[in-house]
Amino acid sequence: MTVDCRRVATPFDPTGGRPGEVRFFLPGPVWVRDAVRQAMSHEAIGHRGKAFADLYARILPRLRRVFRTDGFVFTTTSAATGLWEAALANLMPARVLALVSGAFSERWAACARDLGLSVDPLETQWGEPVDPSAVERALKRSRYEAVTVVHSETSTGALNDLSSIARVVRERSDAFVLADVVTSFAGSPVEPDLWRLDFALSGSQKALALPPGLGVAFASERYRARARERSRCHYLRLSEAETFAETNQTPYTPSTPHLFALDVQLDHILAETLEGRWSRHDALRRRVERWAEQRGHGFVAPEGARSWTVSCLRPAPGLSSEALVARVKERGFTIGGGYGKWKGSTFRIGHMGDVDPASLDALLDALDAASAEAVA
Ligand SMILES: Cc1ncc(COP(=O)(O)O)c(C=O)c1O
Secondary structure, rough: OOOOOOOOOOOOOOOOOOOOOOOOOOOOOOOOHHHHHHHHHOOOOOOOOHHHHHHHHHHHHHHHHHHHOOEEEEEEEEHHHHHHHHHHHHOOOOOEEEEEOHHHHHHHOOOOOOOOOOEEEEEOOOOOOOOOOHHHHHHHHHHEEEEEEEEEEEEOOEEHHHHHHHHHHEEEEEEEEEOOOOOOOOOOOOOOOOOOEEEEEOOOEOOOOOOOOOOEEEEHHHHHHHHHHHOOOOOOOOOHHHHHHHHOOOOOOHHHHHHHHHHHHHHHHHHHOOOHHHHHHHHHHHHHHHHHHHOOOOOOOOOEEEEEOOEEEEEEOOOOOHHHHHHHHHHOOEEOOHHHHHHOEEEEEOOOOOOOOHHHHHHHHHHHHHHHHOOO
């Protein structure tokens, strides 16, 4: 059955000539456009030569535009998890308040503990957004040097109010605000300057719509000043990234194929405009909302606190989420199962990156057909 919003056209073709053909809807890694994949097959260049410096000099100003900042941005050859570690180990905060509301925020707290840091988790029920006033109360009770927050909790599909959380932290403490914007960056508003974040990190395989393997991050001036004195990192030492960025280089051998891909993709993103990209993601999310409501699938996150890039749903009564994922796969579509403790009870649709509405509608139709065979 066709969803009723199919006729709403987008003025920009995010697929680069293949509208309606996306079949891969994991909440990362995501489907990658042909032009981006082709860019990765560029012949080898040395990372200390002019061709590389020209490439990186083209990338950084446009990456700043996507981060909506005039400040410092950089790339790493790492998964986003490497940047979790970098955010903490360049700062070495005496005490961390970890806002935990799902599997990824939990893992970032574990990362802090593994680094030997003293961590207090502030737990929020999975699926619910973190309440900024609870953060305020925690900051009144104890002094923290850093607060970790995951903007879009990919395991639950909940979107935290990062702007309000950052404001509370800034007003009530001098703690550094470290934000995981892994599945919000380039898909919904992320404003490091406006929200006065200290560190914001993401990975290439989410709404940037590149293959996995590249990290991207922003660091504030006060964060960088502190990192110059306190860093315990080697590979991801921020001051090294700063020094090498002055000559448009990276400290160590980068994945140049990813940077060629990013070079092409940044043009594509800015041609769509960032605001256009956000509103396309918002429109995709709303399509899933309307469809889920009509079919009796329930969002885990409450209305108004749902990620624009990943929808986490409990299947309609009588349906098995695992069977739904498997049956839709047989029809050629890949979606995500539940994550962590919600593995068997939810399913997740990643609608991020260069997904177009017609492709999403085709997926929703396939899910309808698969539902008939996914009885629990
Ligand atoms: C919110 C969030 N943070 C961190 C990560 C970890 O990313 P990576 O696998 O690139 O380390 C993920 C991965 O899905 C994520 O969704």
